[in-house]
Amino acid sequence: MTESALVSERDLARTYDGGAYSDPWTAVLDYQAVMRYASQHPNKGSGAISSALEMPRGRIRGWVDGNGKPDAVRGIEAAREYGWLDATYGDREFMALNTLVANVFSGGSIATENFVPSFALNHADHRSHVIDALESAGVEFNFFHKDDDSRATEVRPTKDAPVLGRTLAVLGAPVGPKAELEDFSLPWYLDDAPFETREIFVLAYLANRAIHQRTKDTVQIQEQRSKAYRDELAALIEDVADEPVTSGDRMVTISADAARSLRLQPRYRKRVEPQD
Structure with a gap:
């Protein structure tokens, strides 16, 4: 089928x-x-x-x-040219969209007034995976606030930016200030998605939000949103890792076994290579 x-x-x-x-x-x-x-x-x-x-x-x-x-016709024509309207789970175009949706949830936003998406670069700076995702989606982009020490550097699509933002919104990405949204839940398409799609979403999310411990192998995500959302997020990560992940007060905690299953690299300690 x-x-x-x-x-x-x-x-x-x-x-x-x-x-x-x-x-x-x-x-x-x-x-x-x-x-x-x-x-x-x-x-x-x-x-x-x-x-x-x-x-x-x-x-x-x-x-x-x-x-x-009509503006909607222009948007449809642009989205079709990028291959977004024909994309299914296994397609390169959808893999890029899936990663970008994860980045809206974990380190970006979509403006309410014009649907332009913006993504904060994570600790990897200009090597952040979101740049690869934008390139894979086929859109042009530019960097903002590069010389502003008080703000994180952001990357935003330029040409057809509102069309991309609207496409991500259709896939369930939140529009507007996330702190003000009451009905906040993970994207609908993850429910029936194959494992690879769910894994890519989780790893993209964690690349932006994972808090590594200096003395422990557990990893945490600080989440100010509802308990229902934290429970939902923990269940998704646990499903992908196939190891325990728990939801608590303002935190999602990824067990050491789950962190190893997800191949999360600690940022604060040197990796110890196995001895022969």
């Missing part, structure tokens, strides 16, 4: 303002109907098409003349 794409045109369209349409997806369907009719009747202008399809001429004139199209 063929896998279904995880980002649909309809869901992406509904992240846009529909303007005269209460449902932006309806605007996409109307645009497609107008373009289809126009291609089948090349000698008819906007007035004739308006009458034939019973749509306001003022609304479709720009579509027919080629001077405009």
Whole structure:
């Protein structure tokens, strides 16, 4: 059985303002109907098409003349060019999107007003894995706050940044200040995802948020969000590690066995190589 794409045109369209349409997806369907009719009747202008399809001429004139199209249509076309709309779990494009979603949860954000995503670089700085993910997604990006010692360096996509942000939102990435969101849970697609997808998400999350101990092999994640979210996160990590992970007060604790299973490298101690 063929896998279904995880980002649909309809869901992406509904992240846009529909303007005269209460449902932006309806605007996409109307645009497609107008373009289809126009291609089948090349000698008819906007007035004739308006009458034939019973749509306001003022609304479709720009579509027919080629001077405009709904914002949702532009977004769908851009997402399709990047391969995001056709991507399934095993595809390179989706692996990149999955990593970027994990980075929104663990070290980034999506702006409410324009859906532009931004990602803080972790301790690896310009070698942070999020840069590889952006390159794999096929988007151009730039660095911000590089010379500001009071702020973490951020990387943001440039061209088609809002389309990427909307695509990540469809996949369940939070939009807006995460501290203000009441309904906060892990992405829906992880529920039925194969092990590799869940593992990539967990490792990307931990690369940004893992707190290594100087004297212990356990690893912790500090989480200010709800207990339900901490429980959900702990269950996901435990499922991937197949070793104990517990949720406590503002913390998720990854046992030493789980940390070793996930191959988490302690940052504070030199790695001891096994003796022959």
